[in-house]
Amino acid sequence: MRVFVIAGEPSGDKLGAALMAGFRSLMPEAEVEFIGVGGPRMEEAGLDSIFPMDDISIMGLTEILSQYPALKRRVNEAAEAAIAAQPDVLVTIDLPEFCLRVAKIVKARSSIRTVHYVAPTVWAWRPGRAAKMAKHIDQVLALLPFEPPYMQAAGMRCDFVGHPVVTDPVASEAEAAEFRNRHGLDSAPMLLVLPGSRRSEVARMGPVFGEVLRAVCAKRPEMRIVVPAAGPVVGMVQAAVADWPGAPLVLDGAAEGAQAEKRAAFRAGDLALAASGTVSLELAAAGTPMVIAYDMNWLSRQIIGRMLRVDTVTLVNLVSDTRAVPEFVGKACVPAEIAKAVLALAEAPEAQAHAMALTMERLGQGQEPPGIRAARAVLDGLGRSPDNSPET
Template identity: 40%
Template sequence: MARERLIYVIAGEPSGDAIGEKLITAIRNQYGSGVEFVGLGGPAMESVGFQSRFPISELSVMGLVEVLPHLWRILGRIRETADDIVRQNPDAVVTIDSPSFTVRVVKQLVGRYQGPKIHVVAPTVWAWRPGRVHKFKKYFDHLLTILPFEPTYFQRVGLASKFIGHPVLEYGVQEADDRAFRKDHGIDSDQKLICILPGSRRGEVARHLSIFGEALARYRAAWGDVFAVIPTVPAIRAFVEEGVSGWPEPPIIVSTPLEKYQSMKASNLALAASGTVALETALAEVPTVIAYKVSPLTAFIVRRLIKVDYVNIINILAGKEIVPECLQEKCSPDVLADILGELSAASGQSQIQQVRPYLSQLASSEGRPSEVAAQYIIEVSTPETSVDLP
C-alpha cells in the first residue's frame, strides 16, 4: 500500500508559523486527508495537528551580533533537521522564511535528497545582498513570493517563482471584533487605546519594550490617560510580563491570534517594531509609527548594505514615508511620543487614507495566498508534474 503524501515543512519563527498553519489547512482542503506533514513549526501549526521536532523558539534570534551566543546550538539543529529530511524522504520540502536557518538546512541536502525544494517568502534581495538570488537558485527548485515585484529578480536567474499574495491578507485582522475586546477589558468606546508591539522575538522585546514603555509614559503626560495593550506570542509572554512589571499602569497583555487582532482593531494608535505587524495595523486602519533598534555594530553593517530608503512595505511601494519610521537613534521615547501625539491629530486619519491603495497591491488575482501556494505545492510535488513559469 502506497504511503500518504509526505510534506516536510519548516517554519522557524512566528510569522512563518502563521503562514504554515494556513498552508497546511489549504493543502488539506484541496488534496484531502491523504497528506501528512512533518518538520518544524510553532503554536499556530500545532493548532491544526502539526507536531514540531523541537520548539522553534530556539531559533528566535535576530541580528548579526545577537546570534553569536546561540550559534552552536542553531548549527546543531540545522544538522538534525537535514538528517531528518533525508531519513524521511518526503515528497516535497517546504521552507517558510527564516532564510538564515532554512537555506543552511537545504544546503545540507545537496546530493542526499532529490525531491522538490520550495521556499515561501523571498529574501529581500531588492533591499540588500542582491547576490542571494544565485544562492536560492542553487539550493531551491521553486520560490513563492509575497510581494508583487519580487518574482522578476529570481526568474532572471532561472528560478521558478510565483507571486501568491501577502499572507497578512488572510489573518483575519479586518474582521476582528473590536467592540468585543473593549467590552471584555472594560474600555469604553470613547477611551483611547494604544497597541504596543515590541516584536515577536525575545531579543526584539528586550531592545524595544523599555523604550516603548517610556514613550507611552511621555504620551500620557502630554495627552492624558490612555489604555495600552501588548499583543505577544505564548513563547515569550512571561518575558513580556516581567518586562512591564514595573510600569506605573500595567498594560493588557494578550497572546492568541484572535485577541491580537481584536486588540489591533480596537486601538486608536499603534507603536510597532518593524515587520509584518505594521501591515496588520494598516489593515486594522490604526495610525501607526514604526520603530526598530539593533546593536550598534549590526546597524553599522546593515546601513552599508541596505539599498532601499524605507523598511516598511507600504512606504517602499509608495516610494515615500507614509508611515513614520523611527530607526536606531530615532527610536527614542521623546521622538516616539511626539509622533504618537501627531497621529492623535489629523495626520493619523491622513495616514489611513494614504495607505489603502498600497494594501490592494498585496493581493493575488488567483485567490487567497494559502490557496495559491497550496495548489502550486501540490502540483510540483506530484510525480511527473512540472510547473513552467517565465
C-alpha cells in the same frame, strides 16, 4: 504525493499548517503524505514531526553560535530524513540559517525539487543571498508582491502567494466598543503602544517610548495608553511602563483569550506607536494609523545602516509604494521628533487610510487564501494539476 516540510518557528508553523490544508483542499481525491519538522499547528494538521520544532527555534547570532553543534546535528538529521523519504518536493519555511543548509545537502545528493517559502529580504540588504540560494533552491514562495523579480533575476522561479495577515481575523466594531467599555475607555482618544515582542526590543524601545509619551501626554493629557504585550515579555513591559505617563493599560499576551483581546484593542485604537516589524501589517488590517520607530545598538546601526538598500523598512510603505507612515529608525529614533509625528497623526489620522487599504489589497485580501495559493504554486512547479481548479 509525499511532501517533506520544515518549519522552525511559530510563524513558519502557521504558514506550514495553511500550506498543508491547501494541498488537501486542492487534491481531495489524492493521498498527500507530510513528513518533516513542525510545531503544534502542523502536528494538528497531520504532521508527525521527526524532532521538536523548538530544537531549531533559535534567534540571534550569539544564540546560534552557542548552540551550533546541536543545530548542525539537527541539520544533518533533517537532510538525511528528507533524502531517505524521497519526497516529491522539499518545502522549507523561513528560518534560512537552518532551512537553506538542509536544502543544500539534499540538493547535492538528490534530484528532489526544493521550494523555500518566504523570500529573504534581499531587496533591503545583502542582495547576494539570492544568488547563493539559487544553487540549491528551485522555487521561492513570496509573501510580498514586489519580491519575485529579485528571486527570478537570480535564476529561481518565484511566485507571490499572498501574506498570511490577510486571513487573520479582525475584530468587529462591536468587539472594539466592548473592549473600550470593559476597560473604562469610553470615547477617550486611545493610543496603542507596541515596544516589540523580544526582550532586546523592549529593553531598547521601552525608555524611548516612555520619553515620547511624556511629550505626547503633556500636549494631550486626555490620551489613554494601551500596551498589548507579547506573552514572553509581559513582565518586562509591565516594569517598563511603571514610569510612563497616562496610566498605561498593559494587555497580557499570555492570558486566556489574549489574541481576541489584542484584536479588539487594535480595532479600538485611534492610532499606534510601534516598533518596526510585521505589526505594521496587523495594524493596517485593523485600519489603525501608526508611527513606526526602531533602534539598535551602535555597531548594528553602523553595519546595517551601510547595507540598507531602501529608504524605508516599514512594510505598509513598501507594499503601498508610498511613504505615508512616519518612520524613525536608527539615528532618527529621537523621542522629540517621534512625539511630533504622533501628535500630528492624532490630528489627521485619516492620512494613512488609502495606504493601509492599498497594502491589504496588494497582499491578497479578498483573494484565494495564501495557503491554497502556495500549494497551487508548488503543484504547478512540479508540473501537476490540482484536482479542482480555482473559481473563475
